[in-house]
Amino acid sequence: MKKSHYDAVIVGGGLAGLSAAAYLAHSGKKVAVIERGKLGGRAMTIKLKGFQFNFGAHAIYGRDQSYLTKIEQELGLKLYWSDFTQLKAKYDLGDEVSVVPTNIGGLLQTKLLRGMDKFRFAYHIMFTMLGFEKGDPDVSIKEWLDGKKVSPAVKEMMLNLASTNFFTGEPERIPSDVFFGYYRRLFKTNIPVSYIQGGWRSLIEEFIKIIESNGGEIITKTRANGVTTEKDKVTEVRTKKTIYTADDFVFAIPPEELKELFSETELEKELEDYTDYEPTYVMFYDVGLKKRIDSQYTYIFDKDRQIFITDISYYDMEAAPPGGQLLQAVAYLKKEEVNNPDAYTDIKDKIEEFYDKHFEGWRKQLIVPRVSKTAVVQAIKWTMKQRGLPTSFPQYSNAHFAGDWCQGAGQLSELSFSSAYNSCQRILKKETSKQVG
Ligand SMILES: Cc1cc2nc3c(=O)[nH]c(=O)nc-3n(C[C@H](O)[C@H](O)[C@H](O)COP(=O)(O)OP(=O)(O)OC[C@H]3O[C@@H](n4cnc5c(N)ncnc54)[C@H](O)[C@@H]3O)c2cc1C
Incomplete structure (x- = not known):
């Protein structure tokens, strides 16, 4: 079997894995990213009939306070932002609408x-x-x-x-x-919500550019299926055809995959606590419309039905073709509604009614709908029983963990970025202390 050595191997090519790989590559490390499918994970952008649908939306909360901004500044990412207009964010109170008080x-x-x-x-x-x-x-x-x-x-x-x-x-x-x-x-933020122009695709392309221009390798359609450990170190990640050895590893894959990868190692038992995680599920229903339907708001939340609609193309100019509109409706799901066909039909009807109420005429303009019954918006749901996965364990000093199931700052992708950032800091600090020592 072929063997390749790197300074750092990153398993998982979602936002966490790619940001970690780009950060380390930018800091002079020779990196390899191993991704079982396509890059992006849940932050994938899909082009359909001229519309750019982001599998998960790309709203960044509290951008000025965020780890993504730290990463953007330190790596010199070329991103263009569109900030949310507070006064266009409303609660639907039935007979009237009211401003969402984020400040x-x-x-x-x-x-x-x-x-x-x-x-x-x-x-x-x-x-x-x-x-x-x-x-x-x-x-x-x-x-x-x-x-x-x-x-x-x-x-x-x-x-x-x-x-x-x-x-x-x-x-x-x-x-x-x-x-x-x-x-x-x-509450300290001056920018409660922002959107990246071009969606997650723009960010992912920037990460890829940095990884590749610094000599890093990206291996897609390749699943990591095992690790080898020696004393307190991980020494190899195995795929079907290649063994990857490295000084450090960042595992940016969800807990159930981690458990398989680390079976028969010192971490197997420890990871068990995290594998019966209850993720945060939503249902989304995006619509690509031929002609814009103007509304006085770009975000509207129905607190009784727990549904919100965002006018994505108002903020992201690349999301819809000229004159068109891309709207995204997201419904929060309760435990009993997940994978429940009756609940699904009921919520879908409610979303359509909500579209009817606030974007009248949308059915006539509809070119492409995109509905998911269930999507994992965050791999962990914050409840009294669940805490994020640590980004390191004492058993293996060169294994680091990142993803939106990990301990970190913020919610959603910010958990991915913050855990990736903290993992990279640990790897780079080790290098500095080696040089000083
Ligand atoms: C409907 C929806 C709306 C959302 N809205 C927002 C939003 O508005 N704002 C926001 O910030 N976030 C939002 N999110 C969340 C955001 O998309 C996620 O937090 C983020 O994409 C998670 O990235 P990650 O890298 O941590 O995990 P993932 O995207 O899950 O990446 C894990 C990667 O690991 C790969 N992998 C798994 N096992 C292996 C293996 N054995 N070998 C190799 N590769 C493997 C997977 O293929 C995947 O690419 C939304 C998500 C959804 C679904």
Whole structure:
């Protein structure tokens, strides 16, 4: 069997794997990326009839506070951003719509909170921003809010916000420390949401350019099917035809794949705790329209049905052909709705009604619909029973872990970027301490 040696081998070519590979390649490491399918993972862009559908949307939350921005600046990525217009983000309250309060400006305008409740909510925002509100890992956000006797309207507001940011229909299950940790960062942002022009494709192309221009190799359609370990090190990753040896490894593949890869190693048992993870599931229903239907908002959230629609092509000029429009509807799924055909039909009908209400005439303009029954928006759902996978384990000092199932900052892709970034820092610091020593 063929053997190839690298400074670092990265298993998995999703956002986590590619960002780690680009970061290490840019820092002078000889890298190889092994991906079992096509690059991008869940951040794939698919072109259909002139529309660019991103499998997962590409909204970046709190861009100015994000790890993606750190990576963008340190690697000199050429990305073009379009920032979300706060006043165009609305809650559908049935008979009227109201501003989503992601900052103090939005708070003053929202109709969801009235009178003293606005001040109470502002008080919680201030306390969270200043770091006084830390939560408790043993207490869910619902228990925390109940314990503090927060007013019903403020409680509802906080849970609605959490639904939107954590992409979940069950925000009450989020551990309170995770909740406040997330908002501590988000409330400080000046850019609550941004979109990358050209979608994930633009970012992935930038990563590929950096990897390849620094002599890195990208091997697609190749599954890693085993590792070899020696004492406290991983020494090889095996594929069908090649054995890859390296000084360091970044494993950017989900826990169930990791468990298989690490079977009969010191990590097998440890990884078991993470393989019965309950992911965060959504259903999405994107529509490519021939002609734009103008609306006063670009994001509308129905808090009762837990569905939102984003006018993706308003922010990403490349998403639709000239004059056309790409809308994305996402419905948060509860546990009992996942892989449930009756729930699927019901939610699909509700999404169509929601489109009818806010984008009247969309059916006549429809060129291409794209519906997923179930999609994993984040490989972990934050509940009291689930914590992210650590990015390193004491058993193997040169094995690093990254992905949106790992411990890190933010939610969704930010978990992938932050865990990848932290893994790279550990690898590069080791090098510096070797040189100094
Ligand atoms: C509908 C939807 C909407 C979303 N909206 C947003 C959003 O608005 N904002 C946001 O930030 N994020 C969003 N996301 C989430 C975002 O897409 C993910 O967080 C991100 O793509 C995860 O990247 P990852 O690299 O961590 O994992 P993955 O994308 O799962 O990558 C893992 C990779 O490993 C490969 N692999 C697995 N096993 C092996 C093996 N044995 N050998 C080799 N390769 C292997 C897989 O093929 C895959 O490419 C959304 C996702 C969905 C589905």
